[in-house]
Amino acid sequence: MSAVIEAVYQNGVLKPLASNGLKNDQQYRLIVQESLPGNWRDELDVSPELAAEIERRTTTLPDGRKIICLSGLFNADLSGIPDDYDPVAEALAELRRERARHFDEQWPVLDDEVKEPVNG
Numbered sequence: 001m002s003a004v005i006e007a008v009y010q011n012g013v014l015k016p017l018a019s020n021g022l023k024n025d026q027q028y029r030l031i032v033q034e035s036l037p038g039n040w041r042d043e044l045d046v047s048p049e050l051a052a053e054i055e056r057r058t059t060t061l062p063d064g065r066k067i068i069c070l071s072g073l074f075n076a077d078l079s080g081i082p083d084d085y086d087p088v089a090e091a092l093a094e095l096r097r098e099r100a101r102h103f104d105e106q107w108p109v110l111d112d113e114v115k116e117p118v119n120g
Contacts, residue, residue, distance in 0.1 A: 014032075
């Protein structure tokens with residue numbers, strides 16, 4: 001069996017955060033690598049597979065800084081996307097729609113008539 005599991009070291013004991021199919025009294029070989037701090041996986045909303053791949057690609061430098069090799073990590077099959085599709089324009093349009101929806105929810109129009117602003 002080969003798996004990546006998260007563990008915490010407390011009071012001299014390395015404790016798995018989840019059992020992940022580990023068996024009692026079974027011997028395992030551990031390769032200990034410090035993981036990224038906190039619950040960054042939840043904050044970034046990434047899949048467990050991507051989180052494990054990011055951990056695998058993370059290197060801790062002698063001074064404690066961490067680097068992640070992202071080369072090829074986000075390659076995707078773009079053959080099904082039309083040439084005239086602009087993902088940035090689509091994302092901006094979605095952001096504008098979301099902001100308009102939020103604005104309409106927070107400040108609904110009180111009557112059907114749009115009034116001219118009062119000057120002075």
